[in-house]
Amino acid sequence: MSKPAKSNSARSLSGNGTGGINLGPWRLRADWQGSYNVNAGYASRAERRFDWSRFYAFRAIAALHAQLMRGENFFSADIFDSFRYLGARLLSDDNMLPPNLRGYAPEVTGVAKTNAKVTISQQGRVLYQTTVAAGPFRIQDLSSATNGTLDVKIEEQDGSVRTFQVTTASIPYLTRPGQVRYKVALGKPTDFQRRSQGPAFASAEFSWGVNNGWSLYGGSILTGGDYYALALGIGRDLLALGALSFDITQSRAQLPGPGFLILNGRSYRLSYSKRFDEYNSQVTFAGYRFSERNFMSTAQYLDARYGSGNIGNSKELYTISLTRQFISLGLSAYLNYSHQTWWNRPSNDNYSLSLSRYFDLWRFKNASVSLSAYRTLSNGYRDDGFYLSMSIPWGNGITLTYDNQTSRTGTSNMVGYFDRLSDGDSYNLKVGNDEHGQASGSAYYTHDGSLAQMTANASYQDATYRSIGMSLQGGMTATAQGAALHRINLPGGTRMMVDTDGVGGIPIRGYGTTVRTNLFGKAVISDVNSYYRNAISVDVNDLADNVDATRSVVQGTLTEGAIGYRRFGIIAGEKAMATIQLTDGGTPPFGAIVSNDAGNQTGIISDNGSVWLTGIAPGALMNVRWDGKTRCAIRLPEPLPDLTHPLPLQCRPHHDQTNHEVKH
Structure with missing residues (x-):
């Protein structure tokens, strides 16, 4: 909930999740997302929206080391772009492979000016949603199955919204010698409202490990004569020089119009990755792609023919990332740059740089200073940002912080107090001035409970706005x-x-x-x-x-x-010494085992029937066994007597345990 200084208050509620049932080997799932927004005032009107964004079912096929999925899905491929469809898919499951042969999960980085909500979606479906504290954030726990172009939205508590896109590309992957990995899909493209878009399609993709160094991969998408795409590529393990892959995709699209417009084009992609252990650095040149003017991906073809009609296609796209550890200086550096151009509109560029260093300051150990900077150039609009942060551990989970954030609208300065509580919860308090020089304050609380993860936040900016918010993330399992x-x-x-x-x-x-x-x-x-x-x-x-x-x-x-x-x-129960006697006056043999109804051992009998007994509860029934058979049972008294003295018990046959017979 937020209350701007010069307008009515606003309340919003949003959520997303997955429900499902397991039936034998089949996993039935349904993804949902919803929102509720209302602005107070004379003409206030609530906006409600709830969508079942996807219904699907999947199962593992162990004999094929593959997964079969049916229902609504998003086309997932290492070569082709993603689009929504209704149908079936069979693919060799990377999760069944060794970790070093699995794909990677893309990460999303950015800087929040205030306590903000970050939503990551693809073609309208929410993939990930969380709240982050003011400052740099790095989201690394996306599913490894996520690929294609992701839409990122940052909703600040002052009401401002920033959006940008992250294009994910698979780093060069190699397949073990003699092994074949594949993906096969059949279906019909659909939009987010489940309306059919275009003819049925069939697709196939493969990767074959030719030998220890070379892999051959390729694939195709075929529709009812209006569109097709064919791709072929090769990957090479360069050993000490890293890993490299190159592929070419040919497309043919027929669009309606006078005489039918037929577009033929090619797209070329080069990917490289290398880990330099001697320099403690990682370089990833993920997915340089150049596309001819007439090349169309499947998603672009569907949009041009059944959507907006826009046939403006991408031209160049590449992402470069560099991670470096300067151990002698205690410095870590992360640099990311992505560049995308189109044939008929301005280009997009995203730069981000992060530097962090740990050091000892007087008696304070592991103090840190970090610097984050970014620049976004999109459709002729430029957005620059700079974030400087320092933290000083004060002991007992307490940390003092200082944050300086500079953007095109001004500079803010905040001092903070962070405390980690004994139960794992934590809170963060900050006060200072905002980018307009006005007093500002915020609070952020995180609770990592057994039942759910909860965050609560509040913000205040003098003469601007007041807001409070909360997020809850959890689930329920019933069997x-x-x-x-x-x-x-x-x-x-x-x-x-x-x-x-x-x-x-x-x-x-x-x-x-x-x-x-x-x-x-x-x-x-x-x-x-x-x-x-x-x-x-x-x-x-x-x-x-x-x-x-x-x-x-x-x-x-x-x-x-x-x-x-x-x-x-x-x-569970009390512990005490006891003596067990049989009905004939004797005692169970040495080494006889006492166990409770659940079959858990509660004691071993020693000489003269003595036993250190655990799990003592009023009226509990315990069995005594020797020579591989249960011989008799004991019933504990109810209520329990004083356990500071040995507890006398009598072991009777099971049919005699209708009453609480005990020897006192």
Whole structure:
């Protein structure tokens, strides 16, 4: 919610997510996104929008090391551009390959002037949405399946909106010798309102590892005679010199008009990547592409024939990134430059530079200073920005900061106080002046909980605006074994449900996160990896005194989108010495095992029936076993007596355990 100084207040609510059901090997999913906006005033009118942006189903086909997907999808290829379609797709799944053969996930960088909402979308579908604090941000957790042109929107709390595009391209990929990777798709293109656009199409793409150094790749898209595209390329591992690929794409498009307009054109692409270990640097020259005037991608053809009718095609496109670590100076540098031109409109250029250095300042260790600068040239409009930040650790999770931000509208200066709380939560307070020289302040709070991740923020600028906001990100998983709320990593992704035998509050460690089981002893770990053996464990160092873990580690390998189920061995209850006597006056033999109803061992009998018993609860039933058979059972008293003295118990056959028989 925001309140500009000279106009009515405005409220907005937005969200996006994924719902789904797993039926055997099939994963049924539905993506949704919605928004609600209202401006207060005499003629105020709420704007509501809710869309089911995609319905689809997929499954793994282990015999082919591939994934089959049906329904609404976005065309995903390493060679061709993306577009929306309804149909089916079969592709060799990179997640089933070793990590060094998988594609990379594109990253999005920028600078927020205030606490801002960042939305990343593609052809109207929201892929990622988050809030960021004022200053530079770097989003690196996009799906590795994301490719093509991404639309990035930064909505500042002062009401200003900035948009730009990020064009992703695959770095040179090589295929193992003798291995073939492929993608096949059939369907009909559609728009965001699910209206059919154009004739049916068929596409195929492959990559063949010819030998240790060479890979051959190519593909085609064919429609009902109006459009086709053919591509062929080659990749080469240059060993110490890096990796290089080059491909050519030929297109033919027939557009309506007098005599039908037929356009034939070619597009050339060169990609290079190299890691210089001796210099601690990485250079990526990702996707230099030159397209002739008459070349048309499938998305451009669909837009020209069934959309806006614009046939203005791209000319040049390239992105260069450089990462360098200057270890002796403690300096890290990141440089990114992208350039895109069209045949009939102005070019776009994006520059970004980040420098950061850690150092010791007097008694303060690991102080840091960072510099970020950017320049965007789009359609003749120039936007420059400069951000300088310094942080000084003050101890006990406290950090003092200073930020200076300069843009075409002015310069702001802010001093801040950051504190990380004992439960992992953190907050950030800043005060200073905005770019117009007026008093300004902001607050940002982050809560990383077991059930969800929450952020809350507030901003104030004198005589300009006041605003508050909150974001919540989480999910719910329900199975035949139970249900639990939880944090999410990738909506609709792979997860593991764990069971602690009905004992709540048990700390469970995933990959970088710790969650606690709910009242029913269930928890969901959402950061598991597909096609990996995932190990999940109980944090035994954080268990309560009356809880023991007899099985504290579980493992599982899951296919993409699966929901696994594993059970820990947890014993909750008091601990005390006890003596167990049989009905004939004897005692169980030395080494006999005592276990609870869940089958977890609660004690081992020693001489004269003595046992150190765990999991003692009023009225609980425990079994005693020796020689491989369950011989008798004991019923604990209800209520429990004083446990400072050995607890006398009698072991009776199961059919005698209808009442709470105990020996006092």
